[in-house]
Amino acid sequence: MAGMFIDVKVDAAAARQPELVKKLVEVCPVGIFAQAEGGALRIVEENLDECVLCELCIAAAPQGTVRVVKLYEE
Numbered sequence: 001m002a003g004m005f006i007d008v009k010v011d012a013a014a015a016r017q018p019e020l021v022k023k024l025v026e027v028c029p030v031g032i033f034a035q036a037e038g039g040a041l042r043i044v045e046e047n048l049d050e051c052v053l054c055e056l057c058i059a060a061a062p063q064g065t066v067r068v069v070k071l072y073e074e
């Protein structure tokens with residue numbers, strides 16, 4: 001699932017790391033990341049289009065594990 005304008009893709013292994021997920025939840029100013037029970041990542045679909053492209057999530061994660069995709073440029 002994606003927003004209309006933005007999709008956020010997180011590497012499957014990274015999405016299961018509770019510490020990394022916690023960091024993503026903290027850095028995103030518009031609440032796109034949430035932590036599900038058990039610690040895994042849950043993307044908050046209804047917030048995807050609020051993304052301000054700040055790239056804080058990309059900076060917080062190991063290189064290449066988080067990608068913010070602009071659907072309107074594809």
Ligand code: SF4
Binds near residue numbers: 031053068
């Ligand atoms: S780029 Fe910024 S607003 Fe968009 S998902 Fe990442 S942290 Fe959230």
